[in-house]
Every structure is written in structure tokens, then in C-alpha cells.
Amino acid sequence: MTDKAARPSLFARLFRPRSLSSRLVMITLTVTFCTMSMMALLSYVSIRDSAHDAAMARLAAVSQRAADRISSNLAQTERDAAIISQLPQLAGILRASLSPDGLDSKDGSTMAQWSRRLERTFASIIGTRPQYTQLRLISRDNDWQELVRVNQLADGRITIVPGDRLQQKAGEPYLADSARLASEEGFFSRVTKNREHGVVVGRPTIRFIQPVKHPDGSLFGVIVINADFESLISLGHVQATPDVTVGIVTASLDHKTLSGAPSATGLAFHDDANFQPPAIAPLLQDSANFGKIVFHGENANLIKQIITPTAYRPLGLYTVTHIPKSVLLSAGINVLIQVGVIGVILTVLGAIVAGAAGKQAIRPLDQLLDAIRSRKSLDATITFPKGRQDEVSELGRAFVAMANELVAESQRTRAILDGTADGMIVSRPDGTIIDVNPAVETLFGYTPQELLGRNITCLMESHIGRKHSGFVDASLADARPKPMAGQRDIAGVAKSGARIPLEISVSRLGQGADSIIIGSLRDVSERKAADKRVNDLIASLERSNSELDKFAYVASHDLRAPLRVIDNASKWLEEDLEPVLTDDTRESLQLLRSRVARMERLLDDLLQHSRIGRVDQVSDEVSGTELVQHIRDLINLPDTMTLNFNDDFEGIEVRKMPLATVLLNLISNAIKHNDKPHGQVDVSVVPLPAGLEFRITDDGPGIAKEYHKRIFDMFQTLKPRDHVDGSGMGLAMVKKYVELAEGEIDVESDGQNGTTFVLFWPHDAQMPEPRTAVA
Numbered sequence: 001m002t003d004k005a006a007r008p009s010l011f012a013r014l015f016r017p018r019s020l021s022s023r024l025v026m027i028t029l030t031v032t033f034c035t036m037s038m039m040a041l042l043s044y045v046s047i048r049d050s051a052h053d054a055a056m057a058r059l060a061a062v063s064q065r066a067a068d069r070i071s072s073n074l075a076q077t078e079r080d081a082a083i084i085s086q087l088p089q090l091a092g093i094l095r096a097s098l099s100p101d102g103l104d105s106k107d108g109s110t111m112a113q114w115s116r117r118l119e120r121t122f123a124s125i126i127g128t129r130p131q132y133t134q135l136r137l138i139s140r141d142n143d144w145q146e147l148v149r150v151n152q153l154a155d156g157r158i159t160i161v162p163g164d165r166l167q168q169k170a171g172e173p174y175l176a177d178s179a180r181l182a183s184e185e186g187f188f189s190r191v192t193k194n195r196e197h198g199v200v201v202g203r204p205t206i207r208f209i210q211p212v213k214h215p216d217g218s219l220f221g222v223i224v225i226n227a228d229f230e231s232l233i234s235l236g237h238v239q240a241t242p243d244v245t246v247g248i249v250t251a252s253l254d255h256k257t258l259s260g261a262p263s264a265t266g267l268a269f270h271d272d273a274n275f276q277p278p279a280i281a282p283l284l285q286d287s288a289n290f291g292k293i294v295f296h297g298e299n300a301n302l303i304k305q306i307i308t309p310t311a312y313r314p315l316g317l318y319t320v321t322h323i324p325k326s327v328l329l330s331a332g333i334n335v336l337i338q339v340g341v342i343g344v345i346l347t348v349l350g351a352i353v354a355g356a357a358g359k360q361a362i363r364p365l366d367q368l369l370d371a372i373r374s375r376k377s378l379d380a381t382i383t384f385p386k387g388r389q390d391e392v393s394e395l396g397r398a399f400v401a402m403a404n405e406l407v408a409e410s411q412r413t414r415a416i417l418d419g420t421a422d423g424m425i426v427s428r429p430d431g432t433i434i435d436v437n438p439a440v441e442t443l444f445g446y447t448p449q450e451l452l453g454r455n456i457t458c459l460m461e462s463h464i465g466r467k468h469s470g471f472v473d474a475s476l477a478d479a480r481p482k483p484m485a486g487q488r489d490i491a492g493v494a495k496s497g498a499r500i501p502l503e504i505s506v507s508r509l510g511q512g513a514d515s516i517i518i519g520s521l522r523d524v525s526e527r528k529a530a531d532k533r534v535n536d537l538i539a540s541l542e543r544s545n546s547e548l549d550k551f552a553y554v555a556s557h558d559l560r561a562p563l564r565v566i567d568n569a570s571k572w573l574e575e576d577l578e579p580v581l582t583d584d585t586r587e588s589l590q591l592l593r594s595r596v597a598r599m600e601r602l603l604d605d606l607l608q609h610s611r612i613g614r615v616d617q618v619s620d621e622v623s624g625t626e627l628v629q630h631i632r633d634l635i636n637l638p639d640t641m642t643l644n645f646n647d648d649f650e651g652i653e654v655r656k657m658p659l660a661t662v663l664l665n666l667i668s669n670a671i672k673h674n675d676k677p678h679g680q681v682d683v684s685v686v687p688l689p690a691g692l693e694f695r696i697t698d699d700g701p702g703i704a705k706e707y708h709k710r711i712f713d714m715f716q717t718l719k720p721r722d723h724v725d726g727s728g729m730g731l732a733m734v735k736k737y738v739e740l741a742e743g744e745i746d747v748e749s750d751g752q753n754g755t756t757f758v759l760f761w762p763h764d765a766q767m768p769e770p771r772t773a774v775a
Helices: 002-006 010-014 020-085 088-098 111-126 178-182 229-234 281-285 325-361 363-373 391-419 438-444 462-476 525-558 560-576 583-611 624-634 647-651 659-672 730-740
Strands: 132-139 146-152 158-160 192-196 199-213 219-228 245-250 255-257 293-296 299-307 317-324 423-427 433-436 483-493 499-509 516-523 621-623 641-645 653-655 679-687 691-698 744-748 755-762
Touching: 020 111, 020 199, 020 219, 020 229, 020 245, 020 299, 020 317, 020 325, 088 111, 088 132, 088 219, 111 132, 111 146, 111 158, 132 199, 178 199, 178 219, 199 229, 219 229, 229 255, 281 293, 281 299, 317 325, 363 391, 423 438, 438 483, 438 499, 438 516, 499 525, 560 583, 621 624, 624 647, 624 653, 624 659, 641 659, 647 679, 659 679, 659 691, 659 730, 659 755, 730 744
Parallel strands: 641 679
Antiparallel strands: 132 146, 132 219, 146 158, 192 199, 199 219, 245 255, 245 317, 293 299, 299 317, 423 433, 423 516, 483 499, 499 516, 621 653, 679 691, 691 755, 744 755
8 A cells, every 4th residue: 555655646657857758748749739830820821811812802892993983983074174165155255255346256146145155054064963063164364254153052953153243263273373274184173172252161172174275275264163072082982891991082181981881981171170181191102002002000001093193183082992900810810719729639639648658668668777777786787678579679678788788898998998008097076086097007106096086186296286176177167078188298296206207188078076087198208308309409400500601601701802812913913014914924814803703703692692581681562563663773684685574563562572683683694694696585474372473584595404403503504604604693592582482483494495484472472580690
């Protein structure tokens, strides 16, 4: 009874924290929830889009019907005005107005007679148009005097206004624009309240004005049709569905609803005291909103232009059809709720089924866990029950086989660790040593038993030991296992107190307090001794190079004095022995002086060669054009030679020195060795990604291939020095400059048809820091 009560319930075991069963259930719940959510979303989007398209179609249809009806009524008014302008009565009035005696030149009728005939015609027309309130003919003369006027009262009675009550309309806005009236086209005026004798009376009125002209094209007057605006647009009333509303709006924001009951909503006129503009007023400011569905406020709106306001047509008239957004979303939301309820039910059922199936599926894993916990030692093997042949059982058996193999592998690893020549120390983050290999005893003289449990700082010098804990704390701040230090040199302290040079590599495995620190130590005493020998040899070579530099400097200076003495003595001998000198003796003295001059040039070139890379050269950034000019100024170009530079020099920027010196030597060498009566040297540059490629090409005798390497050595000439005036140092200095700049130089020649030196000069060519010059 007690055991049964202590055993956790199925629910507790199924959903206990971190159990595989609970995770399977959670995965099932998550997958089911995500699937149902996606289905609900897709259904919602599909239904919403269908409802949206249907609603948009209704909007467009209702809007088009209303626009067509209103446009038809407006077109009827325009046709009425056009018909009136062609009436014979109006033609008779025009003829009588042009006659000096006021009589119609065609039948002798007076203007008054024609006007009475036109009144009867107006009365006949207005009787068929209940929306019309007035038909008028207004003459431009006498401040726009009315000639004919017929009114239709609110009760439907038609009255002809007698002549003594006709008004002058010069102050009316629709007669103010002469440019508009000069056009032959009629136009609708803005909607305003009707005025009689300057006083506002009656309802908002829309007027159509048709200019009337004499045969010569001059303006006689206008025909004006007044219509009650609300009655006119009410003729566009349409029957719409309850969720669709259609209305009419003017550019002045007058508006009226045209759907539902015809009189349900009256006209909202902009001059009324309690006027409120329509909600879509901001949309009328941008013509981009016309003719398409625009969402504004709580509605989806479709605006269609019936009349576009222009300079000659001041009236702007629009139909506005809208449907609430909620109508578009309601069908989709209902589907979303239905799918959501079904999803919750399926999710719960899926969780129950997944829990039961998961518990049965992971039963072999529970058996494996019990087998692992029942082991008496880490070296003991694990047994797993046989019988089931499913994937989980196979996984358990594979895990047991792998675990038993790991035990054997651990034993093999221990054997390798014990046999390695490097010392291996394993410690906790607080520095406590938990394992060492035999090599540590060889290094430090401690037995493993003496080191286990002690702090690792006992093997360090005191100043390193004090910093060790800080290094470990900094490593533990990062949770990721990583090397704590790469290979570095440090000194250890043996049991005898001797200092041991070590190369160590430290790594951390695990996280936080559970991590372990593994150190690999190698005695580098012999390597240190070898490094010292290498450093001593380098220092010896540097002293030797310094002495060679000093020798070159001293030799080039100290040998000049005896050469000058020899030169002067030869000149004095020639002066003193002038009376007895023969041609042979004069030639010998001249040969002596030429050898002295050659020796001085050789010493100058030797000194310059020794200074390359040792003496700092200040170099400015110059353009290719400036570099070319600098070379031309320094070169001694004979009249028999031509020197050309290609156009690409104009597009480069370089440091002048020592590049100018290198190019000058190569060009001078090409000029000096040219054997043609009229020679030519071409210098080109090609910009490359990493630097500049220069090509110095001459049409001289060429250089045989066996000499391509030797010409860059010191004191090398291909002709006897008696035939060529040179020291043989020019190309050697060029090569030294190029090597210091980390560039490249090569020669191309077949030994017969000229020579090309190819020089690559890097963009970032920098001379090394100069050594201290010898005194």
C-alpha cells in the first residue's frame, strides 16, 4: 500500500520535468498547433480574399451605376442647352439685336416678339424637367441684362417673369470669367444658393451656362439652365446592398448619400451653419486616389470622377462608394474561429495519444537508464535486455556497445598518456591537481602521489603563481570550452628548486566549477640553448656587415687621395716634358689619366652601392608626367638618339625616389650601349592591380641569353672597358634597389635585335629603415 502510494502517478511520470515523454508530448503539441495555425491562417486569408474581391466587385458595380445615372442627367442638361442655342427664336433675337432699327431682317419681327416666343418654348421645356428651376437668356449688354426668364416653383407651377422684373446679373460669379465665356463650350458652374436681386433665396443650385454668339463670333450672351442640385443628383439614386453605401461629393465638399431610401439623407451644403465635411475629404486632395479602392478610416472607398474641375469647367463632381472593413473581414474571422476550435480539440487529442505512444516507445531507454545506474564501478560493463526489435531498442544496444567501447578506449588513452614524453597535468579550476602522467615526475622530481591534491602553483615561480588564479577566472567567465593559452614559454620550479624552461599549452574542458584544466608541458632547455646560438650568429653577421659597409666607405674615400696625386703628377710630367714628348708617350700619359678617372668612377659607384638601403632618401609623391620630365632633365641624350614615353605615364602617381634612379640607370644603359647611327629607346608603363610594370626597350645590339644573369652582378660589362665608359655597377645598383622595394626585374633579348628590361614596381614599395651610416 505504501509503495503504491509513493509511486508517482501516470500524469506525473508522463509530464515530469525534462522527461523524454513530456518532450515528445510538447513536440506533438507544438507541431499540431503550428499546423492548425497555418491551416487557420491560410483559410482566413483565402476567405478574406474572396470576400474582399466580391465586395470590391459590388463597390465597382454600384459606383458605376450611380456615376452613369448622374452623368446621364448632366448630359441631358448639356443637350437641352445645345438644343436651345439652335432654336429659331434665339436666331431671330440675334438678328434683331444686330439690326439698327431693332427689327428682324428676315421677317420684320421685333426683339420683344421673338422674346415672347422664346418664353413659351422655355416654358414647354422646363415643364418636362422637374429638376430645373429656371431657364434664362441673358444678354451681355446693359450689365448682363436678363432678356427671357421662366421659373418652375417648388409646387411645379411654371411662371414667366415679366420684363419689368428681369434682373441684371453682372455680379454673378459664373459671368465673371470672360475667357471662359469666350469658349463655345458650355460649362457647369459651382454649386451655390440661388440669389434674387443680390439676396440669397432658395436651395443650392447648379447652373449650366451655354455661351451664345453672333454669326461673326462675338459674344451676345448666355443661356443659363438652373437646376436644384439635390434634385438633380437624386436622380442618380441606386439600390445597393445594406453593406454598400454610395454618395455624391463636389469639389466644395457638398455631399449626399444616394443609396437606401431616396430621402434618407439630405444634401450637406458647405455654406450651411452645421456643415460637416465628408470623412473621405482628405482623399479628394490627391487624384491618385481616384478610380481604385482606398482604405480610409473604417471603410474601403472607391472614388469616381464625373466632372473634373478645369479652368473652363469650375465644377468638380465625384461619386464615392464605400463598404466597412469589418464586412471584408467578418467571413474570414468566422472561419478562423471555427478552425481554431477544431485545432484546439485536435491538439489535445494529439497530446494524449503522443503521451501514451511515447511512454511505450521509450520503455527500452528507461531499462537502459536503470542498467547504467545499477553499475558498481565505472569499469563495469553495461548489460541491456534483449527481445524488442524496434529503433529505440536498437539505439539502446548501440549505446551499450559504444559505452563498453569507451571504457576500453579510456584504458588505451591512459596507457598512451602515461607513455607520452610531454608532461600532462589535469587540475580543477581552483588549481587542485587531480591527475598527472609519469613524465611530470621526470620533469619536476615529484611522484604522482606527492602532487595529487596539491595546488598547481607549487610547480610555478612565485610571481606566476600569484597571477594563475586570475587567468583561470577570466577563462571561466566565458562558458564556451576553449584553449586558455596557446604555446608559450614559462619557467617551472622542480622539487629540487631548479628553474626549468618550459613550453606549455593550456586548455579547458567543460563549464564553470565542473570544468577541468589540462596542461601540456615540454622541457625546452635544449631549444633555448640552440636559440641563443642562432642569435649569437645573427649578431656576428650584423657586425660583419657593418664592418664591410665601413670598409667600402673608407676605401672609397681613402683611395681618392693617391688617385688625385697620380692624376696631378701625370699633368705636371706632361707640362715639364712637353719639348721631348713623343706621340707614344703622350698616349701613355692620356691612358694613365683615363685609368685614374675610371678608378674614381668605380669608387663613386661602389660607395653609392654600399649606401643603398643604408642612407634615407626623402621622396615626394609625383605624377607620371613630372617623373618623365625629371628623367629628361637628367639624361644626357645624344642627337643621334630618340627617347619616347607612352601616354599611360599621365595617369599614374608614384614616389619619385628611388624609382627615378632605377629608370635613369636603365635608360642611360640603353643609350650608352646603342651601336646604331640613329637609335631609339621606348619607355612604357602598364598599371597592374599590385603595382606598375615598366618596359625599357632599345634597338641596340642586344644581350646574349648566357649573360642575362651576369649583367646584374657588380663590375660586369659585356665589352672591354676601353670601349665602354662605365664601371659595371649600374645594373647592380638597379637590382639592389628593386630587391629592397620587393619588386622584380628581368631582361628579354635574343642577343641580336635590341633589349627590353621588364621592371615590376609595387604600389606599396617602401625602402627599409636605413641603418646608421658609417662615419
